[in-house]
Amino acid sequence: MSGPTTEHPGGAPSGGSARRARRWNPLSPVAPERAFRFSPRTLGVAIGLFALGYLALAFQMPDYTAVSVPVQPSTLPRWLGVALLILAVLLFFQRAPEEEAPAGPAAGTAPGSGDASPAPSEAADGGAPGEEGARLGRLEDPRLETGLFVAALCVYVALFEPLGFVLSTALYLGSMTWYLGYRRHLATAAVALGLPFALYAGMTWGLGVVLPSGPLPF
């Protein structure tokens, strides 16, 4: 199921970016409130496609014939697929979320300002990166920033075993902390070098959980 699941996030943004491309130049930065928010239609289509793929697999599933069982292994998946399809249709016909009053400003899941009106904070946020210290990352567009972050995570995961835990983690921590804009480089270096080693020591010698050592000799 990881296949369809991983295809899901891929599917959703591609539909969304097509829609975005109509409305804005995709190269122009987008306000954080708006990044990765899709209309119910896009979501409905993405989830519906996923449900169809899931159903196709569920109906290809072999039946268990050795003994007669009331519930075949494919029974529940088929219902789930149908249910998801119905829900996707319902979602498709939902109206786009109306403007929510900013009840919890900046807190938790502050509802974005939808698609209707450009958020007033866009200019302030994208145009004038005033408080550089408070801002994470360097790119104008939060979509690219998030993509880069996920890519960095994938690189980290890919290097995890070849380089070993200590080296790959030190590399990841150091580069990400620096990239995200923490400017006390000495502290960055201390954390990036000290923490992986401490974690490695704690896990390997303390808890008996062996992390990959890579080229390091311990």
Place this chain on the structure above:
Amino acid sequence: MGMLDQLLHGFSIALTPQNLLFVFVGVLAGTIIGILPGLGPMSAIALMIPIAYGMEPTSAIIMLAGVYYGAIFGGSTSSILLNAPGVAGTVATSFDGYPMALRGKAGKALAIAAISSFVGGTIGVVGLMAIAPSLASFAVSFGPTEYFALMVLGLTAVVSLGGRNLVKGLVAAVIGVMVALVGIDSQTAIVRFTFDLPELYEGVEFLIVALGVFALAEVLVMLNRRGRGGARGGVTSLRLSGGELRRITPPTLRSSVLGFFTGVLPGAGATVASFLSYSMEKKLARDGDTFGQGNPKGVAAPEAANNAAAVGSFVPLMTLGVPGSGTTAILLGALLVLGVQPGPMMLTDNPDMFWGVVASMYVGSLVLLILNLPLIPVFAKVLNTPKAVLVPLVVVFCVVGVYGLSFSVFDLGLLAAFGAIGFLMRRNDFPAAPLILGLILGGLMETSMRRALQISGGEWSVFVTEPISAGLLAVAVLSLLPAVVRALRGRRRPGPAAPAPAAEEEARDRAPTPRG
């Protein structure tokens, strides 16, 4: 006889130096993680599970319970100091806590929060002791049919109370159950949805999903917000006068009781409890119109209620083995991995664990109080952790947690994928709790559905002819009604609330599509 002896026995377990240490570690870690903006009890527990894996089950659950109420308290700290609740359960606290902090009474507000949390937690534990044994002895008679209905109820309750959008909640729940079905089917050994990847034969480890959908997604949301929403908060004197204590006593006591019973109900966790008690006290208080402007009662009430509810939510978890909230679902997942199946038999089969946990809750509340009052200024410094440092650190902890469990890089990829999914869900207002609950209940649901049908000889009607099961399913449908009504009133939608068709079909349908 019984109960007091058993409680004493529980204390003898909870007070062993080792377990005492674990309570301490749990509460401390929970508080620190809970203070960090964005990371709530679910992320806190998920992050601590890898540490719990190597431990003895009783110690592990004692520690994780400590993490839970530590995280709730930590959330109220960031609510009060930053007006940035890390957890939905402490949103109500910020209504009066933040105004108090603005008026230079942050210390007082934090002290009130600590004290009323303690009272709420303690009253909750008393309630847990009183209710759990009788509920468990009632639930012993439950068969697979009843369990199936109960799990459906748990899912629909979490969905209906979890978010504004019923359809999105249901989508999350269905996808959760779908993820649960990946792997080799336990009954027939048929491989499902693995795409011939041997890594998936064992199914998807719930910790991967929990860390991805909560902790990692949270970090991505932080990044997407460009790290805004953080400010400096100073702490002032913590001292409360006798008059202030007297003023907050009645609301604290009332809210504790209300919070506990709200917590026991499936789906209605700390969040609902805190809002209920806040509005109740606002109505009851003579100075109700000053609520929202920094009234201490407005801090005491939700804090007492959310802690009592956190304890209350242990009742269904420990006696029925069915979690009533996202957080207890994660706890259940942890217990299952540790080889413990909570349920009505736990009280008789594994009394050490039950009473040890109960006793450790008393101890935990106390530790929370003595730890927090002096350390509040220190904790407040945690809020100043630069996000640029915090974000990569959380990622590393997630990676270590997953790798330490499965030693598989494939699972790390899965973690990243679920992080992305969780992020997209968060950005589009899909609640994550139903997904986790669906994932954990999915396998159990299918098993009990099969057993029920095996017993009934394949008669699907068994779910609606058994009185308890029928009642539970009816409540499950009813629990979705308010959300449906809200949806219909708010916007025009092609009727999601079709009247129930043939009862038999409906009973089957309800698991995947619990629509009223």
